[in-house]
Every structure is written in structure tokens, then in C-alpha cells.
Amino acid sequence: MNAKETLIRNRWRYISFVVGFFLFVAPFALFTRAVYLIVGNTAEPTLHSVCFRMPIDWIFGGRFYSIFGSSWFMAAFVFGVIISSIFLGAAFCGWLCPVGAVSEAISRAVPIPNKFRLRIRDTKLTMSMRYGFLVGFIAVAALVGYKLASDQLGSICCRYCASSVLQNFASALFGDLSAIEYWQSGAIISLLFWLVIGGLFMSGGRGWCLFFCPLGAFSGLAHKLGARLGFYRIEHKPESCNGCNKCQDVCPMWAIKEDHNIERTLCVNCKECVHACDAYKLIRGRKIADS
Amino acid sequence: MKTKYILGFVLVIAITLSLGAYSATLGKSELVHFWVAVPAGNVTAPMVLRGAGPPISMSPIVIDLQSRGVLKNLLQPQLEGLSTHWIYNLGKKPVKVKLNLANVPPDIAVDWEVNSGFEFDAATHTFKTPLYPGGSVPNLGIDWVFHIPAYYMDEPVIYDGGLEVIDADTGAVLTFIPIKFVNGAASSSATQGGSCH
Numbered sequence: 001m002n003a004k005e006t007l008i009r010n011r012w013r014y015i016s017f018v019v020g021f022f023l024f025v026a027p028f029a030l031f032t033r034a035v036y037l038i039v040g041n042t043a044e045p046t047l048h049s050v051c052f053r054m055p056i057d058w059i060f061g062g063r064f065y066s067i068f069g070s071s072w073f074m075a076a077f078v079f080g081v082i083i084s085s086i087f088l089g090a091a092f093c094g095w096l097c098p099v100g101a102v103s104e105a106i107s108r109a110v111p112i113p114n115k116f117r118l119r120i121r122d123t124k125l126t127m128s129m130r131y132g133f134l135v136g137f138i139a140v141a142a143l144v145g146y147k148l149a150s151d152q153l154g155s156i157c158c159r160y161c162a163s164s165v166l167q168n169f170a171s172a173l174f175g176d177l178s179a180i181e182y183w184q185s186g187a188i189i190s191l192l193f194w195l196v197i198g199g200l201f202m203s204g205g206r207g208w209c210l211f212f213c214p215l216g217a218f219s220g221l222a223h224k225l226g227a228r229l230g231f232y233r234i235e236h237k238p239e240s241c242n243g244c245n246k247c248q249d250v251c252p253m254w255a256i257k258e259d260h261n262i263e264r265t266l267c268v269n270c271k272e273c274v275h276a277c278d279a280y281k282l283i284r285g286r287k288i289a290d291s
Numbered sequence: 292m293k294t295k296y297i298l299g300f301v302l303v304i305a306i307t308l309s310l311g312a313y314s315a316t317l318g319k320s321e322l323v324h325f326w327v328a329v330p331a332g333n334v335t336a337p338m339v340l341r342g343a344g345p346p347i348s349m350s351p352i353v354i355d356l357q358s359r360g361v362l363k364n365l366l367q368p369q370l371e372g373l374s375t376h377w378i379y380n381l382g383k384k385p386v387k388v389k390l391n392l393a394n395v396p397p398d399i400a401v402d403w404e405v406n407s408g409f410e411f412d413a414a415t416h417t418f419k420t421p422l423y424p425g426g427s428v429p430n431l432g433i434d435w436v437f438h439i440p441a442y443y444m445d446e447p448v449i450y451d452g453g454l455e456v457i458d459a460d461t462g463a464v465l466t467f468i469p470i471k472f473v474n475g476a477a478s479s480s481a482t483q484g485g486s487c488h
Contacts, residue, residue: 135300140307184321185362
């Protein structure tokens with residue numbers, strides 16, 4: 001499938017990327033703006049106003065007052081995303097998250113040959129690395145939050161933040177050049193891993209999502225649970241498979257196993273495989289649907 | 292076969308912890324985040340202020356530009372920043388908070404980037420809404436970005452001033468947090484790691 005075909009077949013998802021950008025990224029941030037309007041908050045919303053990671057940091061760092069304080073809506077949003085993943089799969093990651101969308105879009109737009117792009121075909125290895133990060137993230141949050149090693153460790157959550165980098169670029173794009181004036185080392189490292197290594201030089205452009213996003217990791221676990229309960233998931237029909245491996249090539253999350261089944265903890269229900277091959281279907285219920 | 296997965300898992304945990312350790316180093320020297328409370332007087336040493344709200348830790352801020360990360364020193368040595376998300380009133384009466392960076396040399400330009408749930412007058416650096424006892428400025432984010440001319444970069448002390456938190460109605464300085472930018476042999480005891488909100 002060439003780039004034009006890919007674009008046409010997945011058009012709703014790519015339109016959804018644009019919608020996600022307008023919903024969460026300033027100067028638009030329409031979703032956050034609407035919530036702020038309802039609760040009477042006069043702050044100017046940015047992508048940072050609904051941080052996808054801080055509530056997770058707060059919980060494991062014991063900062064419960066933040067969850068129930070003025071940033072309650074940020075926590076509600078993150079929990080909402082995780083709970084929705086039980087029913088819809090990690091659809092927020094695959095369809096709306098602007099951080100993942102931008103790196104994936106850049107990866108698709110820049111024609112670097114696949115031989116220069118990293119892809120781990122062993123889904124168990126990808127999964128073990130993804131959850132290694134999650135465990136490390138939780139450990140740092142707890143050690144810093146409970147002051148067990150607060151002199152030796154600092155925040156992973158805020159120091160290495162792709163959302164901030166994206167917001168700064170977007171603000172600059174829409175006229176506020178001061179947003180990209182100051183760069184701290186953590187932001188430079190985030191930029192390198194999010195867009196350059198994880199975006200351009202990882203197949204699918206979702207390196208940040210795979211290895212650096214705790215919300216994505218939790219959403220993956222929720223999806224695994226939801227799939228077992230029979231909620232929305234993508235299934236492989238072996239009888240329709242000719243073993244061409246196209247599915248593995250198009251999956252941005254490296255979620256297709258060697259036997260062409262899907263590793264749920266990685267899958268974001270993006271339907272790229274569904275559109276590339278008839279052997280995949282998005283289904284609901286206990287059995288694979290016929291159509 | 293299993294060894295590969297365990298190694299991958301442990302390796303990424305180790306990388307994440309290393310990033311946490313690096314973050315602690317950066318937190319003392321790049322975009323240092325600190326807490327502000329009024330009225331605290333002159334913050335000459337690390338202190339915990341208790342009053343109408345939560346206990347707030349404050350200390351003089353000393354930023355050693357030599358301790359910054361390699362990437363920062365390589366790409367943007369002449370820009371350094373400070374940040375706060377927290378201004379609390381631990382006193383007994385409402386205060387209209389005005390901020391001032393004291394003793395900034397005329398050739399060091401400072402950009403104020405402010406986002407706040409209270410209306411902020413950028414010309415006078417004053418919040419128009421009074422801050423009530425026990426309260427904090429909601430959804431606050433202030434970054435101060437210092438543009439340091441090249442000829443300052445070899446000085447042992449580049450900036451020696453501080454943040455004044457002033458009662459806009461009376462002009463009284465309620466809190467003064469000393470801030471110093473130095474070259475070598477010093478460290479800050481402010482919040483580490485670039486914490487937010």
C-alpha cells in the first residue's frame with residue numbers, strides 16, 4: 001500500500017489526529033477551554049493543563065491533595081482515558097493524543113528508508129521494555145514523593161516532557177516565539193527521543209508512546225482486560241491470512257506478534273492493520289464477527 | 292529466551308532511574324522551580340513557613356551555571372530560567388501580590404512568561420485579584436528567562452538579587468527570596484526535578 005492509499009484508507013484516524021490537536025493544544029485547546037469555562041477557571045489553557053502523566057506521578061508519589069485539589073480535572077481526565085480503554089481499547093492513544101499523533105505524522109511524512117528505522121519484532125521484548133519504564137517511573141515517583149531519595153532523584157514526569165515541547169512548538173507556530181526561546185536539558189533530551197529517535201528513526205514513529213508514556217502503558221493494561229471481557233478489540237482471522245507480514249509493517253505500535261495475533265498491551269485500536277489486510281477485524285463480543 | 296525479556300525490563304528500569312538521577316542534577320541548575328509564600332520576610336536560610344495554608348519550604352536560590360547539563364551548556368549557555376507554580380498566602384489578611392526581581396543589571400534582560408487563574412497586570416507585575424489567607428494563585432505558571440550577555444559568562448557571580456513579593460496596596464515587601472547565579476562551587480536547595488503544579 002503506497003502513502004496515498006494509506007492516507008485514504010486511514011483518513012478518519014488522521015482527521016482525528018487534527019481534531020485531537022485542536023482539542024488539547026493551545027492556542028485552541030478547545031476541550032480544556034470548555035471545561036475551564038464550566039468550572040469558572042480564567043487561566044489560559046494549554047496542552048499542559050491536562051498533563052497525561054502528572055496524575056500518575058501524584059498517585060504513586062502520595063500527592064493525593066493534588067488529585068482532589070485545583071487540578072482535579074486533570075486527574076479525572078487521565079482516569080477517564082484509562083477506564084475508557086477497557087471498553088474502547090487505547091483509542092485515546094491511537095486516535096486523539098497529539099503527542100503520539102505528531103511523532104507518527106512526522107515519521108510518515110519523512111521518507112527515511114525502513115532499513116534505517118528501528119523496529120523490534122518480538123512483541124514480548126517491546127512489552128517488557130515498555131513496562132520496565134512504567135515500573136521505573138512509578139519507583140521514581142514514589143522515591144521522590146515520599147522523600148526516600150529526593151536528594152538523589154528528581155522528577156521524570158516534568159523534567160522530560162514531550163507535551164511541553166509540543167506545546168512550545170505549537171505556540172511558536174501560532175506567533176508566540178518566546179515559547180521556544182528557553183530550552184532546558186530535559187526538554188532537549190525529550191525532543192531528541194520523541195521526534196528524532198522515537199519519531200523519525202523508529203518504525204511507526206511511536207517510540208515515545210511505546211517506551212516513555214505511563215498513560216499509554218496503563219491504557220494497554222486496561223485494553224488487555226477489556227479485550228478479555230469482550231469489549232472492542234482487533235482480532236486476527238488465521239483462515240484469511242496469507243502470511244505476507246504487511247500487518248507488522250503498518251502497525252505503528254509494533255503490536256503484531258510473529259503468529260499475527262495481537263499483543264493487547266501494545267495495541268491502540270488504530271485499525272491500520274484492519275485497513276491493510278482482510279485478516280483483521282475490529283470486533284466486540286466474545287467471538288470474531290463474520291463481517 | 293526469557294533472559295532477553297528480563298534484561299530488557301531491567302535495562303529500561305535502570306535507564307529510567309538514571310534519568311531520575313540526572314533530573315535531580317538538572318533541577319538544581321536549570322529552570323529551577325521554587326515555592327513562594329507570604330509573609331516570610333527575608334529568606335536568608337532554608338525555612339518552612341507555617342500558617343493559614345500548607346507548610347511551605349523556601350530557601351535562598353543559588354544557581355551554578357557550571358552545573359547545568361552538557362546539552363544546555365553547549366546549545367544555550369546564555370539563557371537561564373527560574374520558575375514557580377506556587378504562591379501561597381499564609382498570613383491573616385488578603386493580599387494583592389506584586390512581584391519584582393530586584394537588582395537585575397540593566398544589560399541582563401528578563402522575560403516574564405506568566406499564566407495564571409488570576410488576572411495579571413504584565414506592566415506592573417501585579418495580580419489584580421487578592422490572595423486570601425490559606426489560598427494560592429490558581430493554575431499558576433511563571434517562568435523568568437534571563438538573557439545573559441556573553442561578557443558576563445566568565446564572572447564568578449553573574450546575578451545577585453532576588454524575588455520581592457510585595458503587597459501592592461501598601462508597597463510593603465512581604466517576602467524576599469535571594470537569587471544568585473554563580474559560576475562554579477555552589478548549589479541550590481530549591482525544588483528539584485522541574486516539578487509542575
